[in-house]
Amino acid sequence: MPGRRGSGLPPVADPAPDGESGDGFGTRAARRARAGQSGWRGWPRRLVRGRPDDPRWARPAVLLLLAATAVLYLWGLGASGWANSYYAAAVQAGTQSWKALFFGSLDSSNYITVDKPPASLWIMALSGRVFGFSNGSMLAPNALCGVATVGLLYATVRRVSGPAVGLLVGALCALTPVAVLMFRFNNPDALLVLLLVLGAYCVTRAVEAASWRWLAVAGVVIGFGFLTKMLQAFLVLPAFALAYLIAAPTRPLARIGHVLTGAAGVVVGAGWWILAVELWPKSSRPYIGGSENNSALELAFGYNGLGRIFGEEGGPGGGGPGGQAAEGLTGMVPGMASSGSTGAGGYGALLGQGGLPAGGTGGTGGFPGGMPAGAEAVTGGLPGGGALRGGPGGGFGGAVGLDRLFNGSFASQISWLLPAALILLVGGLWATRRAGRTDRTRAALVLWGGWLLVTAAVFSYMEGIVHEYYTVALAPAVAATIGLGARELWRSREEIASRVLLAASVGVTAVWSYVLLGRVDWQSWLRIPVLLSGLVAAALLLVWRPARPEPSAAEDPTPAEATAPDGDQTPGHGAAPEGERTSAAGGRRARGRRLAPPRRAVAVLALATAAFGTLAAPAAYAVETAANPHTGSIPLAGPSSVGGMGGFPGGQGGDAVLGGFAGPGGQANGDGQGGADGQATAEDPAGLADQGGTGRGFGGGMGMEGEANSELAELLRSGADGYRWVAAVASAQSAASLELATDGIPVMAMGGFSGGDPAITLEQFKQYVADGAIHYYIGGGGSGGPGGGSGGDAANGDGVTNGDGAANGDGASDGGGGFAGPGGFGGPGGSGAASEISSWVTENFTAITVGGQTVYDLTKPVS
Structure with a gap:
């Protein structure tokens, strides 16, 4: 158990061991022991050098990661102009009227709101009030949300698996193509992802010490996420609750009570704005855009809620009978009804609720202004001179089913590492199968893996409106699941099952990257190196079995070190974070077991080829995304050189x-x-x-x-x-x-x-x-x-x-x-x-x- 360097204080377990719930934030003695390092006067040193029990390279490395992420998300940000002009106008209105800011109005005279709650508009509009309204002051807060997300993700995973894994997870999230897209855009998803990761951090702290306070804070944070994108924020709640109920070191009834306290926090975090809107006289506030009866509650549980899942809402004002499908379009747009004679009109007519209505027939809206911009060319395009980007999907959701996220435009947004995440989730749970109930590594796998599975399942089976950029909500979960699962399998790589799962995750990812790169006419030279690197790495991981040298007689290992493979401890199993470990006898750094030079070379080669085979393709896609401007209501990550979409049959001209x-x-x-x-x-x-x-x-x-x-x-x-x-x-x-x-x-x-x-x-x-x-x-x-x-x-x-x-x-x-x-x-x-x-x-x-x-x-x- 590590001491605090330079403090003269006795060793302190950080975080608190199982059963030491104290007042929810650690025991009073632990707080006193940490006071010298955690006070306000000590924060500059902690900012530069990091936590006392971190290795010396950890803090410079994480600062470098954050700096690189900031460059990726902020460089050339103004090229996208107003990005989504719908939200840009609402931000502009918020800089001119406090009432418009509070409600999220589209105009400063407060006629109607946008069809989302206003939390994301608040931070952009406040930035505009401070720095003057411009595309830079509007987009920069979302880019900084991305940097903060990467930092919080590192901090969360580091508490469980150490700084090395935290750095890996942060980098994976930062380089996810759809994350690069949305953190450089002005849609609400950027703030939503930050709040979800903050909620996960709070739950991680709550699990460590059975803290109802941390769980209540997590609830308030997720409630604020509801004010960002309504019910989508709640998709993480089952995983959060399950992780706490399984692993919190306290009695079962106490765990249930703490989860209910967290639920109350959700109500508080989300309910105050909903209550204010519902109690405000309708005659003196803007109409709630997207609702049928001028109600924020109806918007939350209708168009932005169950309507998205079950497809009962075609879009704002989209109810009513649809028109006859336009000739030649039926069946070409995935999700379109075969006849188009029934179904909701309006926006939903192009989103799976019925056929495209013909000019002159009834309906309640029609697609606003034609098809969205964007996307990869596929065969079987639309009459009128173009093809939908990305095949199924293309802004319409594509076919419902497990393969939705692997098809069409969805695949290039998020699925690069999704197969690896699923394999490593299974592997991580298998590797921790014998751990105790309160094992924090397994709790983290339940948290992040549950987030991944629930969100992916909902996105895959949503029958209402779903767009590709929604999948940015999966990016932190994919990254964390990969980091945690890979760490556990690497620690137990002496077992053949661990090596098989590691090799499978690398090989499948390389093959899938090869497939995805073949779907677009972009950087085709990258396919073969990625595939070969991944397959070589998979072979090395599969056949290589590390030796088990005896520990040095000069320093007997502690019991914890003796039970950890290769002398490697992680905080997730009750030990100190990797790095500055000391022996129980004299405080000397334990040597542990070291690989012989030839085997170390094989390990380095396997890891290097695995990194290239799995990360080169999504990283290249991410950089290409940052290098190109993105505008419109339905943006897509990736190269902009691939085919766009032309007109519809007899398509009318653009609105003058x-x-x-x-x-x-x-x-x-x-x-x-x-x-x-x-x-x-x-x-x-x-x-x-x-x-x-x-x-x-x-x-x-x-x-x-x-x-x-x-x-x-x-x-x-x-x-x-x-x-x-x-x-x-x-x-x-x-x-x-x-x-x-x-x-x-x-x-x-x-x-x-x-x-x-x-x-x-x-x-x-x-x-x-x-x-x-x-x-x-x-x-x-x-x-x-x-x-x-x-x-x-x-x-x-x-x-x-x-x-x-x-x-x-x-x-x-x-x-x-x-x-x-x-x-x-x-x-x-x-x-x-x-x-x-x-x-x-x-x-x-x-x-x-x-x-x-x-x-x-x-x-x-x-x-």
């Missing part, structure tokens, strides 16, 4: 409000009438510059991402004074781009994210107009007004579509109406209120054209 839509990955834009191609270039990575013309957007006036029409933005700037909202538009994407282009002038997004939220009625809209609250109504129909759609051009602007479904097929077609329908409110036909508002405005106000966009001045009725 947004100047078209495009995304990274060389995606071409669907032209409008007289519009320009939206081809992404190195100088214009999002393909957003100089687009527009007079074309209508998919779904009658909404693009997924884009820049606002410059002439329209200038009109709004000059006409904003004296109005609560300078304009009303169909949906949030159009509103967000206009707000960002006009320095945050409030724009009313009448139907929320998808254009289908029942947030307003015709009578309410008339009252706003009568009160002089809205200056302009911006129709979605371009120069043709908000009426029915005409045939649209294909992605390349010349009307050529891929008639045979291939990426480069031929066969000219001008399409048949595309997605624009009567009403121009986010989809074919729009909702009833949307159509009524559109008709009323068209009949009573004169249309003008500004930069190719139809605009109605609501202060100038038809004479």
Whole structure:
């Protein structure tokens, strides 16, 4: 048991041994013993040198890891622009209005909120208030969340398996491609992952000393995670509770009581904001975006909860009968109903709830602004000149089943090391099968392995909306499970079963990397070295059996050292962290058993080839992800050179409000009438510059991402004074781009994210107009007004579509109406209120054209 170097204090077990629960944070004597090292005056030394019982290399190594992670996540961050403009506009609103900050409103006049709780917006908006609103001040907090996640993950695993394993786990998490993507983006997932890892750290501390206090803190942290992304934060709770119930060193009834205390912490952490929203008068707060009845609880358990799992919610405002599937699309988009004659309309129509509705038929929304940007080309593309990236999935979730995470775009986001994690989880549990109930290594495997299995199972079988970037929540669990399991199998590598499992984890990972690299036209030279390195390492691990030399007679090992293979102790089995171990007799450092030089060389060769064979491919993918900009609502990690997605059959042009839509990955834009191609270039990575013309957007006036029409933005700037909202538009994407282009002038997004939220009625809209609250109504129909759609051009602007479904097929077609329908409110036909508002405005106000966009001045009725 180690003493405290330089303190003159007796040896102290840190963390507390089993049964020493004390007051929950260690015994009073232990706290006094640590006071000299843990006080505020000692933190600079601890920051530089680390804990007294860590080896001297540990703290410099972890600081280097954090510095490298910061460079990876922060370098060139501004290239992504506003990233997801939907959240960027909400962040901007939060810098202008404290009320908008609290509720997570899309606009500073507080018409409607985003369809997620606001916690992630809080940190970005507060950063904007301190440093001024910009893409840098918005994205940097999420990047720092990534650095903090890696640091916390190291600290958590180090307490169980020592600093070496902690460093490995932190590096694995940092280099996960989807983690690099999301920690450089402005979606809520970055803060969510940080909070989940913080919760795991608190549970680890609670298990060490049977601490109900640490468990309560963990509950509050997960509750705050609920305020970040609602029920997704709760997926880790079964693993947290099970690890504590199994391994906490106290009586069974006490363990149950402590878990209930942690549950109370969850309620407190999540419930205060929900309670405030529910008690706040609805007339004086924004509408809760994504909900059907303006309720945060309904949003949590509906669209953002059970609707995601069971597929009963098609999206915000997405209920209602769907339209007939567009000809030629049925079956090409995975998850689409074969007939499309039934199912939810709106956003969910493209997300497994029914067919794509044809232009002009009913429905409650339609896909906002066309397909999302992005992704790897696959065969069997969409008519209109493109292919969905990544096959099944591509933003739609793909087929439900165990293989979802290994197919399509999901695979390249998270699955590089997923087979190894599953193998090593089994191996780690096997290696600790004879350990006592309170063994902390096994408890950690239960915690991280349970997190991995539950979350992966839910993502695999979700029947509602699921996107590839959600899998960032698996990154810490995959990394920790690999580190813990590999450590335990390496310690017991004298047994053939351990060597088989180690070799299998390396070999399978190398083969799977070979397969994944073969799915994209990128760095194909890497496939063979990765495969050969992995197979060589697997062979070495399988056939090599280390010798068991006798310990030196000069220093008899302690009982703990004698029972540990190769003299290697870990904190998970009740010993001190590896590094500065001392003998019980004289405080001298124990030598333990050392490998002979030839065998040491074999071990080094096996580890080096294993590292390259398993980590080279995901690391290269991660670096490539950081090197490219990412924009849009559904970003994907990986190289941007692989094929993007073209237009739909007869696809309408990009919304002139947004100047078209495009995304990274060389995606071409669907032209409008007289519009320009939206081809992404190195100088214009999002393909957003100089687009527009007079074309209508998919779904009658909404693009997924884009820049606002410059002439329209200038009109709004000059006409904003004296109005609560300078304009009303169909949906949030159009509103967000206009707000960002006009320095945050409030724009009313009448139907929320998808254009289908029942947030307003015709009578309410008339009252706003009568009160002089809205200056302009911006129709979605371009120069043709908000009426029915005409045939649209294909992605390349010349009307050529891929008639045979291939990426480069031929066969000219001008399409048949595309997605624009009567009403121009986010989809074919729009909702009833949307159509009524559109008709009323068209009949009573004169249309003008500004930069190719139809605009109605609501202060100038038809004479």
